[in-house]
Amino acid sequence: MKTQYYTASSLDGYIATEDHSLDWLFQFGDTGSSDFEDFLSxxxxxxxxxxxxxxILRNHVRPDTVAKQPWPYGQPSWVFTTRPLPAAPGADIQFVQGDVRHLFRKIAKSAEGKNIWIVGGGxxxxxxxxxxxxxxxxxxxTAVTLGSGRPLLPRRITHPPLTLMSARTFGNAFVELKYLVTKTSTA
Ligand SMILES: NC(=O)c1ccc[n+]([C@@H]2O[C@H](COP(=O)([O-])OP(=O)(O)OC[C@H]3O[C@@H](n4cnc5c(N)ncnc54)[C@H](OP(=O)(O)O)[C@@H]3O)[C@@H](O)[C@H]2O)c1
Incomplete structure (x- = not known):
């Protein structure tokens, strides 16, 4: 079982604009070459x-509109928030808050031996x-810069650095980079 942060980013390290737009990403449509389905399985x-x-609620589920769709994931989803939020209809969602260390055991148990996907944010x-x-x-x-926005991973990770496992291109606008997090005794 691995905990994986899997996301798309602008070239300058943002996963959304300040106002949470992803239009810059979806302009590329479905490139057909990502291994997302394999990852998700x-x-x-x-x-x-x-x-x-x-x-996801606003842009995909849209519960109170004629264009409503089901929550896109069958796996248990753990949503970190300090606010009361509406639950997506029919979804297996736990709203939690606080120290991730204290919740990790429950999250891992719910994954039943499979991987944990940290969807975001950074x-x-x-x-x-x-x-x-x-x-x-x-x-x-992705082949755009945003100048500012919601950061990919707002941490200083230098010593040790991440370990690059693979790099590959897909479509004409994406490079997928896979890194292993080097564990230290203090991390
Ligand atoms: N490019 C991509 O592929 C991609 C992937 C994923 C996400 N995104 C986008 O990136 C943006 C991410 O937004 P974001 O940077 O604001 O991050 P976020 O993690 O989605 O939301 C941050 C909020 O989560 C809550 N939170 C975080 N840690 C918590 C904790 N330990 N306990 C309780 N609550 C906690 C807090 O909200 P409360 O005020 O509710 O307490 C916090 O303000 C979104 O627009 C998303 O759609 C893009």
Missing amino acids: QVGALVMGSQTYEW DLAGQFYDNGLLDEVIVQV
Whole structure:
């Protein structure tokens, strides 16, 4: 079982604009070459912050509209928030808050031996990193810069650096980088 932060990023290290737009990413459409379906088939539980959850609700589930769709994930989803949020209809969602260390055992149990996907945002992935609970960072770097926005991983990770496992291109706008998080006794 691995904990993987899997996301797309602009070239300058943002996963969304300040106002949580992903239009810059979706302009590329479905490139057809990403291994997302393979990745998702190995995921047993999802973890996300409230802004990511609300983005999915607003843009995909749209519960109170004629265009409503089901929550896109069958696995248990753990949403970190300090606020009361509406639950997506029919979804297996736990709203939690606080220290990721204290919740990790429950999250891992819910994954039933499969991987944990940290969907975003970057600081939440950082909280797992801070506690030595992040194993891999998988980023699809996209051919745009945003100048500012929601950061990919707002932590200083230098000594030891991440270990690059692979780099590959897909479509004509993406480079996927897979990194292993080097564990230290203090991480
Ligand atoms: N490019 C991509 O592929 C990609 C992937 C994923 C997400 N995104 C986008 O990136 C943006 C991420 O937004 P974001 O940077 O604000 O991050 P976020 O993690 O989605 O949301 C941050 C919020 O999560 C809650 N939170 C985080 N840690 C917590 C903790 N330990 N306990 C309780 N609550 C906690 C807090 O909200 P409360 O105010 O609710 O307490 C915090 O303000 C979203 O727009 C999302 O759609 C893009």
